[in-house]
Amino acid sequence: MRFEPNDSQATFAGVLGQMLAAPQAGFQAVPDWGRFDYGDRLDRQLAENGFFDAATEDDLGPVAAALMVHNVARAAVCVECAASALVRPFLGREVPRPLAVVVDDAPGAIRYLPQARGLVSITADAVHYADLPEGAVTRVDSLYAYPMGTVDRAALDWQRLDADPARLRALWQVAVAAELAGLLGAGTEAVIEHVSQRHQFGQPLGAFQGIQHRLATAAVEIDGARLQALRAAQSGGIGDAAAALGYAQGIATRIGYDLHQFMGAMGMTLEHPLHRWTYRARLLRADMGGSAASYLAYADARWGAA
Amino acid sequence: MDFTWTEEDAAYRARIRAFLERELPDTWPDIARHGPGSAEQTAFSLDFCPKLAEAGLLIPHWPEEWGGAARPAWEHFILGEELWRAGEPRGAQYMNVNWIGPVLMKYGSPEQKARYLPEMAQGRAIWCQGFSEPNAGSDLASLRTRAVRDGADYVINGQKIWTSYAALAGTCFLLAQTGDAGGGRSGIAIFLVPMDTPGIEVRAIPSLIGHGDIHEVFFTDVRVPASARVGEEGEGWAIISYGLANERVGIPRYEMASHELDRMVAELKARGQFGDSVVRSRAAAAGAACEAARLQVYRVVDGRARNLAPGSDSNLARVAVVTAEHAVTDFGMDFLPDCFSGTDHPSFLSHHERAIVTGIAAGAAEIQLNLVARRHLNLPKGA
Numbered sequence: 001m002r003f004e005p006n007d008s009q010a011t012f013a014g015v016l017g018q019m020l021a022a023p024q025a026g027f028q029a030v031p032d033w034g035r036f037d038y039g040d041r042l043d044r045q046l047a048e049n050g051f052f053d054a055a056t057e058d059d060l061g062p063v064a065a066a067l068m069v070h071n072v073a074r075a076a077v078c079v080e081c082a083a084s085a086l087v088r089p090f091l092g093r094e095v096p097r098p099l100a101v102v103v104d105d106a107p108g109a110i111r112y113l114p115q116a117r118g119l120v121s122i123t124a125d126a127v128h129y130a131d132l133p134e135g136a137v138t139r140v141d142s143l144y145a146y147p148m149g150t151v152d153r154a155a156l157d158w159q160r161l162d163a164d165p166a167r168l169r170a171l172w173q174v175a176v177a178a179e180l181a182g183l184l185g186a187g188t189e190a191v192i193e194h195v196s197q198r199h200q201f202g203q204p205l206g207a208f209q210g211i212q213h214r215l216a217t218a219a220v221e222i223d224g225a226r227l228q229a230l231r232a233a234q235s236g237g238i239g240d241a242a243a244a245l246g247y248a249q250g251i252a253t254r255i256g257y258d259l260h261q262f263m264g265a266m267g268m269t270l271e272h273p274l275h276r277w278t279y280r281a282r283l284l285r286a287d288m289g290g291s292a293a294s295y296l297a298y299a300d301a302r303w304g305a306a
Numbered sequence: 307m308d309f310t311w312t313e314e315d316a317a318y319r320a321r322i323r324a325f326l327e328r329e330l331p332d333t334w335p336d337i338a339r340h341g342p343g344s345a346e347q348t349a350f351s352l353d354f355c356p357k358l359a360e361a362g363l364l365i366p367h368w369p370e371e372w373g374g375a376a377r378p379a380w381e382h383f384i385l386g387e388e389l390w391r392a393g394e395p396r397g398a399q400y401m402n403v404n405w406i407g408p409v410l411m412k413y414g415s416p417e418q419k420a421r422y423l424p425e426m427a428q429g430r431a432i433w434c435q436g437f438s439e440p441n442a443g444s445d446l447a448s449l450r451t452r453a454v455r456d457g458a459d460y461v462i463n464g465q466k467i468w469t470s471y472a473a474l475a476g477t478c479f480l481l482a483q484t485g486d487a488g489g490g491r492s493g494i495a496i497f498l499v500p501m502d503t504p505g506i507e508v509r510a511i512p513s514l515i516g517h518g519d520i521h522e523v524f525f526t527d528v529r530v531p532a533s534a535r536v537g538e539e540g541e542g543w544a545i546i547s548y549g550l551a552n553e554r555v556g557i558p559r560y561e562m563a564s565h566e567l568d569r570m571v572a573e574l575k576a577r578g579q580f581g582d583s584v585v586r587s588r589a590a591a592a593g594a595a596c597e598a599a600r601l602q603v604y605r606v607v608d609g610r611a612r613n614l615a616p617g618s619d620s621n622l623a624r625v626a627v628v629t630a631e632h633a634v635t636d637f638g639m640d641f642l643p644d645c646f647s648g649t650d651h652p653s654f655l656s657h658h659e660r661a662i663v664t665g666i667a668a669g670a671a672e673i674q675l676n677l678v679a680r681r682h683l684n685l686p687k688g689a
């Protein structure tokens with residue numbers, strides 16, 4: 001049991017931190033009030049420096065990859081990181097990125113599809129991959145602060161991969177849990193900054209205990225979600241992954257509402273970045289059937305059949 | 307980062323489990339039914355702790371000078387998890403090994419060490435902790451019990467309340483003001499007071515949470531020699547801060563809760579009632595809450611093992627533990643109601659009965675939230 005990163009993991013996180021602190025990863029309003037800002041430069045930097053290969057490097061491993069997903073989610077720009085960091089290295093063959101993932105043939109728009117060059121499909125008994133030909137994807141104007149799109153899935157050229165679907169599902173659960181924890185954490189930080197500065201009734205909003213306790217509770221839960229995601233990444237346990245996702249999804253609803261609540265009307269604007277985190281979190285909290293479904297998977301893994 | 311156990315750790319845990327398997331009698335669930343403060347469990351601990359001591363499982367983390375084996379913090383922690391999971395056969399003695407002993411090692415006089423540490427190390431000492439008072443609970447520094455110097459002695463007057471184990475304890479680890487009444491933190495000193503000293507009166511408080519747990523303790527002209535004081539006058543606050551920081555995460559309640567949850571699931575399976583998705587999903591939610599708390603507690607232990615200064619991690623962990631404990635209790639109540647309304651399931655009952663104190667004993671959850679807000683989130687202070 002060791003919570004301290006090893007030297008390579010610490011260096012990895014340090015360099016990643018510098019990239020994320022650069023202005024290009026920060027918040028800028030998007031022309032025509034777009035709801036997301038794809039971080040092309042950050043994406044390129046991460047790819048060029050081999051960050052998406054961390055999971056298969058001995059001294060970094062999936063835990064470093066999960067930490068990267070978590071930390072990248074904290075940026076105001078969005079970058080397709082979860083699938084590239086935790087799914088792509090384990091597909092058993094080279095595939096291009098950005099990469100999109102669909103689980104159990106869930107209908108509807110898929111995040112990052114407009115950027116993606118390939119789509120992975122994880123079902124109960126198989127993992128498939130298809131290239132996304134030029135022009136195949138239709139962009140969808142979505143509420144959720146991700147680039148989203150649809151594709152005629154039946155028209156794609158699917159190839160079955162030699163990969164364990166249970167393992168891939170667990171990796172994807174870890175990725176989504178880590179991303180969700182990162183989003184909620186960054187949203188909370190933005191709100192803390194706001195309530196520390198804004199005064200009403202003669203004191204900062206953040207000095208009111210009613211607000212302090214709700215933010216403190218959120219912080220405790222987000223921390224619990226983050227640690228569970230990291231542990232699941234490291235252990236590779238099917239149950240750990242499902243528990244991490246169920247937990248992160250379970251806390252996301254109330255925390256998302258609280259964050260908007262404490263931001264007041266300012267949080268409704270597209271000039272403030274809060275929505276970049278909360279609306280991504282809204283989508284992820286419902287991913288793969290949401291918390292209850294993730295918990296069913298955890299129950300299966302921990303206690304077996306009835 | 308590595309969230310798995312080493313082989314040595316796993317073997318150590320297995321060794322403790324085997325010991326408990328062998329040494330705990332079949333009647334243990336009934337003995338443990340009314341909690342660590344009950345007469346039954348206290349008597350049992352006086353027999354059981356010497357056996358633990360003999361097996362090197364009572365104070366493995368203490369320095370060799372005091373009978374320990376200077377084992378790593380993690381082993382001490384694994385030991386605590388396993389013993390609490392089994393219902394805490396050490397009874398009140400867990401406090402001695404966790405923090406009272408270590409405080410005496412650091413701050414006690416040679417005479418105090420020689421008098422108290424060997425009997426703790428042998429598993430034959432019951433202590434109580436005299437901190438809280440009727441008007442000093444969360445705001446502990448406002449305590450008013452006074453110890454007034456009188457020649458070579460101190461004379462103590464005042465009242466403590468909620469004192470666990472007081473009726474059966476041999477010694478009280480007492481906080482009192484030696485300065486002016488209402489002197490706050492700077493006036494507090496610590497005294498080691500034998501409970502049979504004339505002038506001490508203990509009254510049990512009937513409670514929701516088991517037998518013999520909470521008491522009032524009255525001190526009327528209780529005379530102790532100055533040699534009963536630990537450290538200097540005014541040093542008491544710093545010393546208990548050290549002691550409780552040493553303890554940091556308290557009882558590993560997430561482990562007890564998680565174990566109870568497994569037992570609840572086993573019971574539901576036996577009844578053919580664990581197929582329902584609502585039941586399964588709720589069980590898993592409670593399980594995940596325990597896992598979150600577990601990891602948050604482990605991070606604190608990891609910090610201790612690496613000699614990091616205590617920070618806000620322990621405040622986060624304590625809040626998480628409260629949530630986990632309640633999630634498990636509520637799950638049991640919802641899906642195994644008969645186990646809680648009758649008396650056929652002593653272990654469910656004793657867990658359920660005491661789970662309610664989780665957010666109060668050893669400091670209210672709201673105080674932890676205040677500390678998370680201030681120390682972890684740096685939220686501002688009020689006007």
Ligand SMILES: Cc1cc2nc3c(=O)[nH]c(=O)nc-3n(C[C@H](O)[C@H](O)[C@H](O)COP(=O)(O)OP(=O)(O)OC[C@H]3O[C@@H](n4cnc5c(N)ncnc54)[C@H](O)[C@@H]3O)c2cc1C
Nearest residue numbers: 435436437438443444468469470663666667668669670672
């Ligand atoms: C089973 C049990 C065993 C105990 N054993 C011992 C023992 O052995 N020795 C000992 O000295 N003490 C013991 N205690 C006492 C325990 O330490 C106190 O109960 C605890 O510190 C809270 O103090 P209080 O009960 O006076 O509550 P109060 O301080 O009166 O507070 C009541 C409630 O108000 C809220 N509150 C208080 N302050 C704040 C604040 N600043 N902000 C927001 N909310 C606040 C909290 O919800 C709190 O629970 C025990 C308690 C229990 C329940």
